[in-house]
Amino acid sequence: MRTARAFLTLWLLSFRRLFWSIGTPMLLLPIVACIMFLVRRNYGASDDPVQAFHAFSMFLLTVFASFLVPLCALAFGTAGLGGDREDRTLLFLFIRPLPRGLILLAKYFAALPLVLGFTVGSLWIFCKLAGAPGRAAFDAYLPATLYMSVAYTSLFHLFAALVRHSTVAALIYAVFMEVLLGNVPGIVKRVAVNYYGRSLMYDAGVEHGLNAPDAQWFDPYPPADARTALWAIAIGALVAAWLVFRTREYEEPT
Amino acid sequence: MSESTELTFENVTKFYGPVIGVNDVSLRVGPGITGLLGSNGAGKSTLMKLASGRLKPSLGEVRVGPHAARSSAAKRLLGYCPDVNAFYEEMTGREFVETMTRLYGYSLAEARRRTQTALERTGMADRAERRLKGCSHGMRQRIKLAQAIAHDPRVLLLDEPLTGIDPGGRREINELLRALAADGLTVLVSSHLLAEVEQLCDRLVVVVNGRILAEGTLGELRNLLNDEPLTIRLESPQARLAAALVVALPDTTHVTVRNDSVILRTRNAPAFFAELGRLVAAHQLEVRRLETLDSGAEAVFGYLQRSAT
Numbered sequence: 001m002r003t004a005r006a007f008l009t010l011w012l013l014s015f016r017r018l019f020w021s022i023g024t025p026m027l028l029l030p031i032v033a034c035i036m037f038l039v040r041r042n043y044g045a046s047d048d049p050v051q052a053f054h055a056f057s058m059f060l061l062t063v064f065a066s067f068l069v070p071l072c073a074l075a076f077g078t079a080g081l082g083g084d085r086e087d088r089t090l091l092f093l094f095i096r097p098l099p100r101g102l103i104l105l106a107k108y109f110a111a112l113p114l115v116l117g118f119t120v121g122s123l124w125i126f127c128k129l130a131g132a133p134g135r136a137a138f139d140a141y142l143p144a145t146l147y148m149s150v151a152y153t154s155l156f157h158l159f160a161a162l163v164r165h166s167t168v169a170a171l172i173y174a175v176f177m178e179v180l181l182g183n184v185p186g187i188v189k190r191v192a193v194n195y196y197g198r199s200l201m202y203d204a205g206v207e208h209g210l211n212a213p214d215a216q217w218f219d220p221y222p223p224a225d226a227r228t229a230l231w232a233i234a235i236g237a238l239v240a241a242w243l244v245f246r247t248r249e250y251e252e253p254t
Numbered sequence: 255m256s257e258s259t260e261l262t263f264e265n266v267t268k269f270y271g272p273v274i275g276v277n278d279v280s281l282r283v284g285p286g287i288t289g290l291l292g293s294n295g296a297g298k299s300t301l302m303k304l305a306s307g308r309l310k311p312s313l314g315e316v317r318v319g320p321h322a323a324r325s326s327a328a329k330r331l332l333g334y335c336p337d338v339n340a341f342y343e344e345m346t347g348r349e350f351v352e353t354m355t356r357l358y359g360y361s362l363a364e365a366r367r368r369t370q371t372a373l374e375r376t377g378m379a380d381r382a383e384r385r386l387k388g389c390s391h392g393m394r395q396r397i398k399l400a401q402a403i404a405h406d407p408r409v410l411l412l413d414e415p416l417t418g419i420d421p422g423g424r425r426e427i428n429e430l431l432r433a434l435a436a437d438g439l440t441v442l443v444s445s446h447l448l449a450e451v452e453q454l455c456d457r458l459v460v461v462v463n464g465r466i467l468a469e470g471t472l473g474e475l476r477n478l479l480n481d482e483p484l485t486i487r488l489e490s491p492q493a494r495l496a497a498a499l500v501v502a503l504p505d506t507t508h509v510t511v512r513n514d515s516v517i518l519r520t521r522n523a524p525a526f527f528a529e530l531g532r533l534v535a536a537h538q539l540e541v542r543r544l545e546t547l548d549s550g551a552e553a554v555f556g557y558l559q560r561s562a563t
Contacts, residue, residue: 002359003326009356017342088340092401095306095334096357097326249309 006098007106014080014110021083023075030068031122035129044131050209053133057210060141061201064123066194069148070178072118074170077156080107081245082166090250104161104245108238112153119149133208140204147230148197154237155193161241161248185217193233196226258285258438259319259331259408261305266314268300275300277464278314283409283442287435289455290444297464298444299337302413305442306334318409330358333407335398337414337444341386347397348373348382354401365404372404377426391418399427409440416445428454483507484523488516488530489543496541499533500526517547 018024038059046052081104084090093103123145127134159173160166182192189195199220206212213220221229261283268275276297292298303309304316307324318328342350351372355365373379376396386394395418402410412431416424431454435441445451451458452472459469468475490496497516501509505522520526523546534541 004359005361006357006359009353013342013353017344020344087342088338089342091308091336091338091340092354093357094308095329095332095336096354097329097359098357099326 003098003102006096007102010093010098010103010106011110014107015114017083018076018080018110018114021075021079023079027072027075027118030071031118031125034063034068034122034126038126038129042131043133046133049132052130053136053205053209054211056130056133056137057141057201057205057208060123060126060137061198064126065144065148065197065201066179066182068122069119069145069197070152070174070194072122073115073149073152073156074167074174076111076114076118077153078160078166078170080111081157081160082164085160085164085166085250094250100246101242104157104242107160108153108157108241111157112150115149115153116146119145136208137205140208141201144197144200144204147200147227147234148193151193151197151230151233151237154234154241158237158241158244161244189218190221193230196221196229196233199223199226200230259440260284260317261409261440261442262315262317263301263304264315264317266304266311266316268304268309269312274464276304276461279464279466280314281459281466281469283440283459285435285438285440286456287431287441287443287454288457288459289451290442290459290461291451292444292461293446296461298461299413300464301461302334302411302442302444305409305411306332330405331408333402333405333410335395335402335410335412335415337417339391339394341394341397343387344385346383346385347378347389347393347400350386350397351382351400351404355404358405360405368404368406369400372400375403375430376400377423392420392423395419396423396427399430403434407439410434410442412441412443414445415443483519483521484526485517485519485547486523486526487543487545487547488518488541489514490516490539490541492539495537496539499537499539500530503529514542 041059043052043056046055081090084093084107094100098106120142123141124138127138130137156166156170159170163169178192178194182189182194198218200223202210202213202218202220203223203226220226263279263281266279267277279297279301290298290301300309304311305318305323307316307322307329310324316323318331321328321331323332342353345353348369352365352369355368355372356362360368370379373382376399378393378396378400381389381393382397384393386397389397395415399412399415402412410431415431416427419427431441431443435456443451443455457469457471458475460467460475468478470478488496488500491514493511493514493516497509497511497518500506500516500518503520503526505520505525506518507521508519510517530544533539
């Protein structure tokens with residue numbers, strides 16, 4: 001009972017600190033920029049609904065899945081644990097009787113609703129603004145968004161457990177692995193989380209009018225395998241973060 | 255008086271990669287106030303981190319009562335006031351202490367009651383609504399102390415607790431620590447302000463190069479140093495006669511006369527005091543005051559450190 005109460009206290013503390021962190025207004029900037037773009041582009045006004053769906057889907061694939069989802073996960077995924085490491089407040093948690101594994105889980109489950117809230121929330125807003133193509137797109141792309149959000153959040157928690165300045169490390173990862181390697185032709189892109197997410201999005205979007213990608217440029221992973229890969233990344237990264245955090249000494253010699 | 259809990263280090267060695275932080279340390283810290291003395295890099299912060307379960311010993315074992323220091327059971331018995339000046343800056347002092355207390359699993363009402371008591375004991379009850387980022391260093395130190403005692407620990411670790419606190423505040427904190435020690439609490443204070451440790455602590459532990467060099471009361475430590483040179487001031491209206499007599503003693507190395515005072519240095523304090531008694535009786539010397547000038551903690555620590563290097 002005491003441990004459960006302590007866990008809830010830490011969860012609430014972490015959630016509140018993340019929500020009121022600088023990450024929240026910083027994330028609103030690209031979301032507002034996307035909203036302005038969508039209002040100006042007005043996909044719903046198109047005479048060709050299939051073409052409108054394709055165009056809107058390409059916006060979601062290139063901007064939302066490749067950039068905004070990792071950015072949301074990065075903002076909250078690294079800040080939960082990484083913020084305490086950088087501010088040196090982690091020691092106040094370590095001297096409490098809460099096991100280290102639970103400290104990590106409290107941080108993870110505090111970040112996850114915020115990441116999901118921002119990714120799913122922004123997807124919903126974008127789809128609403130897109131009109132008719134957006135209604136089909138929300139249902140089609142929601143599962144991929146959820147999978148990617150969870151996988152990225154786990155991955156960035158692993159970064160925070162491993163590296164002191166995890167936000168910088170995660171940014172470098174996001175730029176090099178997700179944006180650069182995730183978009184090169186061939187199988188190299190399999191190192192990027194968003195490759196699996198975009199594979200799911202292509203699979204879900206084709207029946208609504210999304211053109212299948214050029215196989216030379218982007219060969220989608222089979223949807224069942226992509227889901228498995230995203231689950232494996234989410235669970236594997238979280239377990240690895242948990243193991244690292246439980247055993248690692250976050251102290252420098254004095 | 256509550257049940258007492260010991261802090262025990264058993265053959266503890268801690269490596270930081272190839273660097274050795276503490277080396278085969280065995281130490282029992284019981285109820286009362288124990289001072290941990292050592293220069294920078296001596297290993298006292300490592301000992302504090304090992305005791306608070308933040309570090310795991312490479313060899314040996316650290317226990318709080320019967321529990322391994324890294325266990326949750328040990329952490330329930332332990333209060334820790336770190337030397338790090340880090341907080342959740344956006345919180346008020348009260349919010350911080352209350353949140354830290356709730357992390358022990360107390361209900362909100364119980365945590366609030368404990369927070370209020372801890373803030374009152376540390377003299378912060380009337381200033382606890384200030385945001386921590388606007389608090390002075392002394393106020394932050396008191397808040398750190400409050401979060402360390404709010405859950406009624408049996409072992410209290412204080413890393414440089416008096417830094418930044420004004421003299422009046424130091425007296426208050428010292429009184430609080432003495433009251434806690436009188437209640438059977440085991441208090442371990444690390445400080446580089448030796449004069450404060452001397453006033454506060456029942457026992458001293460001297461750490462040099464990652465090893466425990468000496469431990470005991472200040473008097474016991476001083477007795478270890480009978481062979482060390484000692485500076486003595488003797489006040490007498492016959493200061494010149496006194497100087498002439500003591501300078502003839504074989505172990506006297508230095509004598510200065512200033513008005514009615516003779517300041518001298520001897521290599522063998524016990525022999526000097528024995529000889530001085532004989533000289534006073536033989537020459538009917540009037541001695542108004544006799545004091546050792548360097549038997550405080552600073553001098554003891556200095557002697558011990560010099561003898562270790």
